[in-house]
Amino acid sequence: MPTGTGGGMKKLWVRHIKDALHTGFEEHIDLSDYEKAPASVREKAFLSRALAALTVQRFTELSAREAAAAVVDGTGDNGIDAIAIDSQQRKVIVVQSKWDGSGDGSLGLGDSRNFAAGFKDLLDTKFDRFNSRLRAHEEKITAALDDIDVTFILVVATTGVTELAGPSSAVFEDLLEEMNETQDVVSMEVLGLNDFHSFISEGLGGSRIDFNAQLGNWGTVSEPYEAYYGVVSAADIAGWYDRFGDRLFSQNIRKALGNTGVNESVAQTLLKDPQHFWYFNNGVTALCESVKKTPRGAATRTFGDFALTGVSIVNGAQTVASINQAAHKGENGLDEALVWVRFINLEGCPEGFATDVTRATNTQNTVETRDFVALDPEQDRLRTELALSLKKTYSIKRGEKTPSPEHGCTVVDATVALACANREPSLAVLAKSRVGGLWESTEKPPYRTLFNPGVGPYRVWRCVEVMREVDSTLEELKRQLEGRARSICLQGNRLVLHLVFRELDLQRIDDAEFDWTLELKRVPSLAKRALEALTSSVEEVHPGSYLTSLFKNRTKCRDLVQRVRAE
Template identity: 40%
Template sequence: MSANPATSGASPYDATPRTQVRQVRDALLREFDGLIDVEDLANKSAADREQAFLSRALAALTVRDLTGCDSAAAAEAVIDGRDDIGIDAVAIDKNASHLWLIQSKWSDSGKGKFAVADALKFIEGLRCIDARRFDRFNVRFQNLADQVTAVLSHRGSKITLVPTVMRTDPLAADVVQRLSDAQEEFNQFGNILDQRIYLARDIWEVVRNDFAEPSIRLTARMQDWIRITEPYEAFQGIVSVADIAEWYDNHEDRLFDRNIRKSLGITQVNQGLIDTLTADPHNFWFFNNGITVLCDTVDPEYFQRGARRSPVTLTLDGASVVNGAQTVHAIHRAFRKDPEAVAEGYVTVRVISLRNCPAGFADAVTTATNTQNRVERRDFVALDPVQRRIKQDFLLSLQKTYTVQRGEPEPSAENGCSVEVAAIALACAHRNSDLAVRAKLGADLLWEDGSQGAYHLLFNVQDQPSAYQIWRSVLVLREVDATLRRTAKDRQARAEAIVERGNRLIAHIAFQHLDLDGIDEPDTDWDAILAQVPKVVERATDWLVHHVDAEFKKQLVSSTLAEPEPCRTLAGLVLRDLQSGAPVPDLPQEYRPVKSAPRQRRRNAVPTLVDANRLAEGTPLTFRAIGQSERDALAAWLAADPSRGAATWVNQRVRPLLWAADGKRYSPSGLVQKMWQLAEWSKAPVAAQGPARWCDAEGKSLWRLALDTRNEHDLGDLDEDA
């Protein structure tokens, strides 16, 4: 979304200068490698060739920004080299009425130099062009000479001098004076010459905007409206739900970019909205709190000015729904279900224009208006400028996705991660083992603010983690988890419980033992680091089991590994032994798996989870087929409608799954059997192990979660089918 005029300028969401330079450098290499002519640089050193390439690519990037052409055409506009007379690129608009002369200076440190001599050389090149002395220029300029002549012959044409310098500080005053003197001289008989300066921030914004989504324009046809003009402009009135459904049809979840969360899918609250709209649309307005929209500008078109009862059509530029995401989503689903009936419903819409609003006002409105569905501390993380910078850093530095809002789809493992995954990884990587303990007890504990709160320690604005640090921490944590899963078959009894309860502590120990000094450096060979993880984890696991038994034999595993103090002691002991290289102790015989007869099944998974309140109301669940035959039988059917593989948890013993496909409740096994039936799987088994197929965001099945609960509270064995 485009920048909000009320908050643009020195934006709190900008990257640091060092990060800006790196991101621009990466973009130049990515966009212009193979397009920029560098044949004349063959005799230079590799380092000098790269610096010259980056300077030329910077000129091409400027051309692309000024003219809107593609990268290949921009590269053709570069004339840098011998006999360029201070001009590195020549850009011409499509009407041959505007000529831009660009001189670019690259700097890896962000301290590019543009001295008085550079300005005078630049002006000399301008004079040669004005005098049509094209023969003084190199062959690259000669290829553009006819186009330059066309501009100079065009009545009313303009010329702009464009210094593009990778530096954070403004150009020196005497340099600016030389450019201004040339402008005054050329403009004695008309406004012909001007100047435009690109510095590091401007260049970085060009790169950032390459990735930016276009802003959203909405139309709201409002009845029974009121208008407020002071201190900020706002409208409130009623809008047909058909218009709201059209908003979502056109823009989907991008509507909620400024919100603290995306649509949460089918929850009991949202299903109630859908039911009201389809069964009794006239009452929907009475039962709903309405929708709040922020926009950069609002343009009203009155049907009959001054008649309050007559409609007004509002055009909202840079619009975002900041409260009512669940309402919008429910309206859209209901409209798809029964458009004729739903079209009779109306909803209150409040529109606030951010023009002339102070910085931070949009976030304040978003925070204050979110109350209808349960709002968690994790939701307000989406408003933190640090998270917006990290999201931007992921995109520009890694070309990966970083999701912040609750309800956003989790990126695939190779394409990115969510803020929750990032927080857990950073908690395990932190030198303080207490944070790993909190991560194990629940991700909710990681959003606690305050000077000693986990969120402040992990995402401190004064020491903000970079995209490289976060992503590489996530990769290490994933490798730790993969190793623990792979070696799980080698443990049983108390050893199994220790590793299950201590997996985040093991990750913390692995992070502390590995050499992560280069975690922030783009050129670090991270694959080499990841290759060390399995061995470290295996050794750390055996040492942890040994020390838990040696130091806390008489204590429950669950309580030992849930308390910060014993975990600090254990982490210190294991790290000492890892660093000493001492041989790993053998596990006691009773900790090694042996074949045994199946235990009698006693307790169902659902009552176990409900009694322990293990899952929060509304927790999203995803269907996971078991076995290749089931995957093959259901793949096409699930792909045809993603909602078929989604449900949310209702904390009740009877039918605890609210299926996204139809908004009805089922038991886990009952829903699986219904899905088999609808998918027309003729070879489906007689019985379905439903709890084994419905999984939370971490990939743990209901049956696994119930088994963990049983182990923690000694509740007896589980029935896998229920």
Template identity: 40%
Template structure:
């Protein structure tokens, strides 16, 4: 049977990737059998990349870097939104008897180390095309990395084979499940064949459900609604797992922060679950009540669902399953709201419209709820009359620039970085809703105590910006470990620099805090960075995980402060020579014609927010090129000239309320190639 499964996989790979896989490095006169094995090995890596990311065949083929200097990685699959990177190692075995050996895992571990250390020059030209995206995703504090070892055979690894990868996982992953960065996923012949089978013929899912408080909507399209016991939902998930979400934009996201909150509610307050949850939407080819439906009867009703798919509420379904697994007696009494929509008489494309609409509506986050807190209201008032500045406490409004003020999001991150507890810097780096949780002793209460001074808030923001500006100024000049520490340890650098300077007067309106503290920031930031690099080097491990670990951050902060206050000069930091600016290179070369349309593209965790903001006015995402070394972009949204960096920073501030320097030439592109890439093309040609 294994040989037959290999044949099915081979046929699928040829159908999917014929003409897409790069074989230019394989000798033209090589035996046909050799060329075919090379194609199938690379196509197998591309196929798995396509399955995990949901990308097109063309993009999956572009993820393949197999060849000389691939460092044990056959494909690098990237999801910029999550953000997630899959490092895929594949082996083709015609007889279906492949295995994973120690050499394979050692090579993959070596490739992982090179990526985490930023040694991108060690990889081949195929990887160079992915370098910017990989670097952006690895620089995201919430990045996840999956090592996938794909073999057409038994994927089981002996202890001695798996040991190098487990050692890497221990170094990268934090003490809590939510701090996990790296996971290891071997795939065998059965797993790949299952993917092929599912793609060629996705199984139709038929379900039974009993609703209470049942209602019906007949026009314009048939739908039923009501509440359902969580036990029924858990059985659906147990029987069908992620197949239940076949039409969903995304499958279950696992136990994210939202999921954990749902699980906690299920276990501790199960009868309130219905009130706290938005519910589930199920699309069905047909919905049939088991007995004739009576509109006047809102009692329990049983329905047969044909061709069912959960298109909204995947996290809710997964959380229900987990809650019942942990505490079936407690969670079992909960109910959840549900909508059953029949597609039987709906127009073509209506299902896709429902899926998109139900997954893209604005959600009320903890930050929005914090706008109701009296502390936030007081700070907004005091910013206005005491500081003559603006303090924005609600999402959706324009973020004030420069000295005009700040948002409460920027304030929360600044207060976290300058707090006495270095652990909060970890949460500032992670972002999200954690800083806005409102429980006794929560981060929010520590950051915004009832009597916090408006001067403490504003000056923390100013300090954050000052240190950030120093770090941004050196961006692109640092390399190796120094670059990684500056990137991933930014929040801790701010924290240490703050603690190492005299902050006793920060809340005093009569003090000359700005005049006495801010001038020392550039030198102190450089010293802190130098010592932090030294202590991270002594500690060992990967910066991407070290700065997610509260214990390690606390230890590093204490060690660096002691070194800064000591008598020993700071270690030297090696930097690269500054190369010619991209805009100047492009203008001098005349590579871009006057009047060319330049488009904005961004990757990583900010992509969704920026794209949503641009979608409201597409002119925001376009600019016209003029051959000016200082301001080559005329923004369509306001007709004003900007440099790529200043325009990207301005847009980021307006869309997300975030400040800080960015490399704007990475985000503005011509026909899919960024200004950085175009400038590099010119340099290489010279």
């Protein structure tokens, strides 16, 4: 809400949002539990639930019907009013919404505590503490929780103010500190009256975005469709977002998503290495209803001034929002940093071309650390030796066909298995939390610890066999478990694998004549025993910890291994 906005304007904005909620969600919000309630009570329930659905739409590409289906508000909701899972972005959006007719309200301490407690119960898969509306999503929620890379966005949504009172704010600060102990997996957003009014204004077809932009070292493409490209200062980019906000991304498949790891990386580059920003960032692509070169700077390609109409940034939303965020933090480097920008003129383009550009620019393959691993001669050696010694296929590059389990393995399989076989538990933790971290440099540890001239085909293949046997055993055990015990089975699987390796005879693992089947037969019972001991230690030492964070913490996992092995 702009500073100084009076009560009359607040009430007007509340009415605008109320009308928009009825228009968008009247046919979709389930109010069957309020059939006998007075009209005023029923109306407030509708508005709160519709606001939760609108919040879901703010962070996803769901339709009104789909967003309404994500609403779980009702008796026994355990503080959670809506939950939506974006499997493509590997994000879970968890919402608590409060309708406030005055425009001045905020979330109270009791509701804040309920929301935080409900979120913790959700992470521990204590579905018995939730109502049937949320349990209807149990399968999808469980699948998301099983993903080690999933992140969560907690959203407090209200038509009041965004500033939480000190005690309420402290509840969420403590929660985030606990959850993000090793890396950022949970972020927090508080949306208020101003945010929702802006959002519905955009959704109702806010005014077209027109502005002039100056491109440095610009160039042009004329066939088959017109486009201009060049560099823009990061300071100018920040100004675009100040003026237009998320409306800049009206055709993007996703909006700016808050403090993600990518966004933090963008901000860090601006802060520490602004002169190299152009080299490290993919830049921004914008579609324009028209692009006109103005006379200013006409005699040179050093800079050009362009009049843009109907602008929509279809790739680079996170870059733009992160630059703006850095600007508001007062970070230096925005004037030095240059951003690669493309303006595509849609005049003369065929129908559907804008959609094709949007989809393509958001799904093009990126270079990953695995691609650099494929350049290591040690990997080619292992491929050859696995084929000659064991008649097994070894898939190294992305895009190569993955061999069936009996016929071979991938470099990812080999990396995880070798890491967990190492006597240092931290490698097993890294294999679970961020396998790419094992490949960050092919010239030094931990990569060289795993892949070096002393590592032969029998070690690789036999370690993979053990990993697969442990995974199969844990899959069987998982079906018999629930709650935290089940989560430990899932999230602690690589630590279990490490513990199993510690019990096996690895002295002869490279010996072609050694009957490895005798060791493999021991694996299921060893895995079961390791899981039981690990579960006991976790519940004894870390009974309230968020398990995903726990199993990404090297120090705590090393301590757990020592405790289990000491028993």
